[in-house]
Amino acid sequence: MGLVHQHFELVGRLRVWQNIMLGREPRKGWHVDANAARVRVAELARRNGLPIDPDAYVDELAIGIQQRVELLRELEREPSVLLLDEPTAALAPAEIDAFFGTIVQLAARGTAVLVVTHKLQEVINYSKRVTVMRHGKIVAHFETAKTSVDEIARAMVGGNLPDVAARAATAPSPCFVADGLFAGESETAIAGISFAVRSGEIVGIAGVEGNGQTTLADAVAGMIPYRGTIHIAGDVGIIPQDRNKEALVMNWSIVDNALLGRQHTSRVRHGLLLDRSVARADAQVIVDRLDVRCATLDVAVKTLSGGNQQKLVVGRSLFGEPRFVLAYNPTRGIDVGAAALVQSRLIEARNGGAAVLLISFELDEILAVADRILVMYRGAIVGEFERANVDRATIGRLMAGSQ
Amino acid sequence: MMDFVHGALATLVLLTLVKSAPIVYAALGGVISERSGIVNIGLEGMMTGGAFAAVVASYATGNAAVGLVAGVAVGALLGFVLGYGATKFKVDQIVAGMGINLIAAGGAAYGLVLLYNQPGASPQVHALGRWYWLLILFAFVCAFALHHVLYRTPWGLRVRACGENPRAVTSAGLDPLRFRLYAAVISGALAGLGGAFLSIGEVNIYSEGMTAGRGFIALAAVIFGRWTPWGATGAAVFFGFFEALQFVLQGRVAWLPSEAMQALPYLAALVALCGLVGKVRAPASDGVPY
Numbered sequence: 262m263g264l265v266h267q268h269f270e271l272v273g274r275l276r277v278w279q280n281i282m283l284g285r286e287p288r289k290g291w292h293v294d295a296n297a298a299r300v301r302v303a304e305l306a307r308r309n310g311l312p313i314d315p316d317a318y319v320d321e322l323a324i325g326i327q328q329r330v331e332l333l334r335e336l337e338r339e340p341s342v343l344l345l346d347e348p349t350a351a352l353a354p355a356e357i358d359a360f361f362g363t364i365v366q367l368a369a370r371g372t373a374v375l376v377v378t379h380k381l382q383e384v385i386n387y388s389k390r391v392t393v394m395r396h397g398k399i400v401a402h403f404e405t406a407k408t409s410v411d412e413i414a415r416a417m418v419g420g421n422l423p424d425v426a427a428r429a430a431t432a433p434s435p436c437f438v439a440d441g442l443f444a445g446e447s448e449t450a451i452a453g454i455s456f457a458v459r460s461g462e463i464v465g466i467a468g469v470e471g472n473g474q475t476t477l478a479d480a481v482a483g484m485i486p487y488r489g490t491i492h493i494a495g496d497v498g499i500i501p502q503d504r505n506k507e508a509l510v511m512n513w514s515i516v517d518n519a520l521l522g523r524q525h526t527s528r529v530r531h532g533l534l535l536d537r538s539v540a541r542a543d544a545q546v547i548v549d550r551l552d553v554r555c556a557t558l559d560v561a562v563k564t565l566s567g568g569n570q571q572k573l574v575v576g577r578s579l580f581g582e583p584r585f586v587l588a589y590n591p592t593r594g595i596d597v598g599a600a601a602l603v604q605s606r607l608i609e610a611r612n613g614g615a616a617v618l619l620i621s622f623e624l625d626e627i628l629a630v631a632d633r634i635l636v637m638y639r640g641a642i643v644g645e646f647e648r649a650n651v652d653r654a655t656i657g658r659l660m661a662g663s664q
Numbered sequence: 665m666m667d668f669v670h671g672a673l674a675t676l677v678l679l680t681l682v683k684s685a686p687i688v689y690a691a692l693g694g695v696i697s698e699r700s701g702i703v704n705i706g707l708e709g710m711m712t713g714g715a716f717a718a719v720v721a722s723y724a725t726g727n728a729a730v731g732l733v734a735g736v737a738v739g740a741l742l743g744f745v746l747g748y749g750a751t752k753f754k755v756d757q758i759v760a761g762m763g764i765n766l767i768a769a770g771g772a773a774y775g776l777v778l779l780y781n782q783p784g785a786s787p788q789v790h791a792l793g794r795w796y797w798l799l800i801l802f803a804f805v806c807a808f809a810l811h812h813v814l815y816r817t818p819w820g821l822r823v824r825a826c827g828e829n830p831r832a833v834t835s836a837g838l839d840p841l842r843f844r845l846y847a848a849v850i851s852g853a854l855a856g857l858g859g860a861f862l863s864i865g866e867v868n869i870y871s872e873g874m875t876a877g878r879g880f881i882a883l884a885a886v887i888f889g890r891w892t893p894w895g896a897t898g899a900a901v902f903f904g905f906f907e908a909l910q911f912v913l914q915g916r917v918a919w920l921p922s923e924a925m926q927a928l929p930y931l932a933a934l935v936a937l938c939g940l941v942g943k944v945r946a947p948a949s950d951g952v953p954y
Contacts, residue, residue, distance in 0.1 A: 270835045272828040273948065275821070283825055284836030286818040293818050334835070 263335030267347040269327055271334075273320030278302040280319055281334045305337055310363060325356035332363070342373045349383060350594055361387045379568075379596040381410045393417055418598035426605040428632070429612040431461025436494050436616035437585050444487035445476035451640040453489075458616040460584065463607065465631030466620040469660050473640035474620050478502065478589045481618065495584025498615075500575055502589040504567075508574045511563035515555055518562050519544035519577050528581075547576035552602060568599035575603050579610055586610055586617045592626060604630050624656065638662050676905075676912050681800050682866060683911075684904025686711065688803040689858030690882030691889065691896040692810050693851035697743075698891055699814060700847030701827040701840070702750050703951035705761030706742065708879025709768030710852045714739040714859030716772040719870040720779065722789040731864045732792065732799075732857070739856015740849050742768065747848025751841035754953035765879070773872055784872050791868035799861055803897075806854065810893040823847055827947030830954040840954055855879065877930065884933040890944050899936070906932040 271280050278298045287297040302315040311329045319327060328348065335343060345364070349357045365387060368374045378384060384391050385405060393401040393416040401416040437458040444451050451473040458464045468474055480487040482499050501507035509518050520540045523529060529540050544558050551572040555565060562570055575591055588607060592600035607630060611617050621627050627634055634651060636644035636659040644659040646652070690707045697704040704710075717738035722731030742764050749755040777783050792799065814820035823843050825833050830840035858878070863870045881903050888902070889895025906929040913925055 264835070266835075270829065270831045272825045272832045274828055275825060279821055279825075280832065283821065283832065284838045286821060288818060292816045293821060 262342045262344065263338055263340030264344045265328070265331050265335055265346065265348060267350055269331050271319045271327060271331060273318070275319060276315065277313055277317050277319060277322075277330050278315040280330055281305070281315075281337055283334075285337070301337075302333070305333055309333065309336055310366065325352050325360075328352065328360070336367075340372065342375065343367065345374065345376045345378075347378055347594075348376065349378065349380060357383070379594075381413050381597065384413065385410055395419055414597045417596060418601075426608040426612070428608055431612065431614060433459035433461050436460040437618065438492045439481070439489065440492075441489035442477070442480060442487055442491065443489055444480040444485055445473065445640070449473050449476050449640070451476050451480070454640075454642055455489075456635055456642060458585070458618050460614050460616050461611055462633065463611045463617040463619055463631045465627035465634045466618070466637050467624055467627045467634055467656055467660060468622070468637035470622045472637050474589070474622075474637060475502065476640070477637070478587065478620055481587050493585050496581070498578035498580075498583035498586045500578045500586070500588040500591045502593065504570050504574050509562050509570060512561050514559045515548065515553070515562060515565075515573060516541050516544040516558050518573060519547050519580075522577065523581070543580065547573065547580055551576035551606065568595035571595050572599055572603065575606060579606055582610070582613060582615065584615055586615050587620075588617060589620045590622060591619070592621075592623070600626075624653075624660070628653070636660055672912055672916075676908055679908035679911055680901065680905045682904075683907040684901040685800045685803045685865075686858035686861045687878055687882050687885060687900035687904055688807065688897050689861065690855045690879055691885040691900040692803075692806055692893060693739075693743075693854035693858070694882055694886035695889070695891055695893055695896045696810060696814070696823070696847050696854070697747075697844075697851035698886060698950050699827045699947055700823045700844045701830060701947060701949045701952065701954065702747060702844050702848050702851075703757045703761065704743075704746065704848065704851050704855075705758055705883065706746050706764030706768075706879075707761075707851075707855045707882050708875055708877065709761075709765035710739045710742045710855035711859035711862070711875045711879045712765075712768040712772055713742050714856030715863035715874060716768075716775060716786075716859075716870050717856070718860035718864045719786045719789050720775065722791075722864050723779075723787065726790055728790045728792045728795070728864050731789070732860050735860025735863075736853050736856045739859060740853035743849045743852015743855070744845070746852065747845040750848065750953060751845050757951050757953070769873075772870065776870070776872070786870040788868050789864065791864045796861070796865040799857075799865055807893045807897040814893065819843075824947075826954075827949055830949055844954075855882075858882075881929060881933050884937055887944060887946075888933075888936050888940060891947060902936070903929050903933055 278295070281302050282298045287294040287301065299315045302313070306313045311333055313326065313329055313333065319330060322330070349360065352360060361383065364374055376388065388405045391403040391405055391408065391413060392399055393413060395417060400419070403413065435457050440455050442451055442454040449471060454477065456464070466474065466477070476485070479485040481491060482501070505511070510521065520529060520535070520543070524535065529536050529543070541558060547553070548555065548558065553565070553569045553572045553576065555569065562573065565573070571591070578586065586607070591607065592603050604626065607617055607619065619627060619631055628651060632648050634646045634656065635642050636656055638659060639662065644656065646656065690711055693710070694704050694707055714735035718731040718735035721734030722728050746757070746760050746764055749760045750757050773783070776786060780786055814824060822833060822838060826840040826843045833840040833843070859875060862874055882900065885896050885899035885903060888899035889897065910925045910928040914922055
């Protein structure tokens with residue numbers, strides 16, 4: 262059996278062939294026979310249609326190629342069962358198609374392939390059979406040909422998908438204004454971006470990954486230097502893109518993570534000391550409001566699933582009803598139920614009069630949630646649409662860089 | 665005058681070799697354990713253990729070779745303690761290493777009183793004599809061998825993988841903890857050999873505090889040498905040179921107090937490491953229990 266983890270288990274500072282042949286090194290006397298190993302890796306790569314440079318260092322490869330190395334390592338063992346855990350979590354759309362092309366071929370040649378994923382479209386496109394798990398139990402089986410995304414989604418959340426919250430009429434007034442924003446360097450730089458977000462409005466920034474969204478988010482969050490002006494009226498809640506690196510301390514409890522960023526506010530302080538009971542009560546409110554599934558408030562957040570971690574981050578960012586919310590891919594890598602909940606909470610924040618800036622690589626998410634859509638391409642805003650007159654095809658063309 | 669300079673230069677070169685050898689051994693020990701993922705801050709204690717054990721065994725048997733073997737064995741034993749604690753019990757490696765330093769220093773001090781009833785230093789014992797030049801040479805043979813093992817053999821590849829990402833080793837169907845344990849034992853053996861060189865190589869007694877921080881200098885050499893056998897060896901010789909220089913200058917440069925000169929090698933280590941800040945990268949899983 263071969264297992265490819267969501268988080269790659271490769272040695273970055275070793276070469277591709279060293280990673281693939283680790284533990285099964287061809288020998289010449291006492292030595293590793295490097296040439297034989299290279300030949301075997303090259304042959305393996307050719308046979309599976311996964312081209313690779315055996316001598317490249319793994320940490321110098323793109324994520325998609327690293328995954329190829331991980332896959333080749335398992336294939337080298339000629340497994341009869343191949344288990345893939347969220348294999349596309351780190352891949353770009355084009356890489357995903359190529360990846361599943363290989364997997365489907367592999368299955369056609371007689372390997373049993375088991376894919377664990379939360380992306381339903383992949384299930385529909387590439388699988389033969391589907392099993393749905395919820396709360397650690399198997400709740401449904403389907404033949405892929407006889408089911409649909411909706412049916413699978415219903416089985417996942419145990420009923421109908423929660424409706425995304427209805428939007429209320431609001432009285433907009435400017436809350437966030439960016440004017441002539443320049444930041445970042447080379448390909449991901451942003452050049453002269455100006456836009457405003459009004460209170461009671463969700464502005465979605467659509468675009469293909471790598472067109473300056475991260476630079477924009479970092480500049481708005483004040484994490485990198487920028488030229489131009491950013492004016493924000495009121496307090497700010499930020500949902501960063503990478504909950505692992507930018508939002509949570511994995512070894513800390515839910516209470517402590519829920520407190521992070523608010524630890525200096527008078528609400529949770531008793532003179533010089535923290536008021537633990539208030540912190541605890543606040544954490545409970547966040548957990549309840551976002552339906553974070555956890556045994557107790559004292560468990561380390563690393564023991565939570567990705568979806569529950571993300572819900573905690575979102576709950577913390579929205580706690581205290583900030584006037585401006587920056588949400589960067591707030592539903593990335595979480596299941597449909599959790600994603601719908603997060604989107605609902607964003608809309609509720611908007612209904613409550615918050616200005617929400619939603620940057621997302623998922624056009625569907627932006628179309629579902631945003632009141633106004635800006636399209637970003639190569640560091641500039643290339644289009645603007647009101648919710649009432651959205652044209653999906655035009656947005657798609659703008660995202661791809663054509664007029 | 666020229667004779668004096670020649671004499672001083674020759675002394676400096678020979679003394680550099682003598683002073684480097686124990687640091688080279690300990691630094692090589694540091695390289696192998698850190699490449700496997702175990703930070704060995706106990707090198708100092710392992711050297712102390714080796715130095716003391718070598719004297720005890722040489723005294724008991726009248727044979728310096730037995731002393732040498734005993735030094736290596738006690739070093740390896742301390743390495744095993746660190747390795748076993750770090751793998752089986754996942755103890756904090758810094759704390760365990762520090763504990764080894766304290767136990768070795770205290771144990772040797774206690775042993776001096778217990779065995780010889782004289783605190784501070786042991787009686788004179790049989791030393792290695794001429795063999796000790798071979799032992800200097802052997803330090804460089806070890807560097808060559810370690811380089812070869814780490815970069816050319818399957819075992820070395822696996823050890824390096826353990827230090828970078830032990831999960832990858834597990835995925836390959838191997839037990840990273842075994843590699844780490846072996847690496848720690850070898851590390852201790854090398855440090856013990858370095859310690860034995862100090863007590864029955866350079867001199868013929870054990871005196872308290874004789875390792876004088878060489879284990880820590882060796883740690884600096886590991887970092888300065890970027891965790892490679894040859895790099896660490898070069899760095900150890902670099903630090904050994906300053907120790908030798910300090911001896912040669914002693915009494916020749918009147919205006920500098922001798923204490924300031926004795927600080928030379930440590931100063932060199934400090935300056936060398938400061939220059940490296942942000943430029944070197946330890947093995948990714950160095951010091952992280954698995």
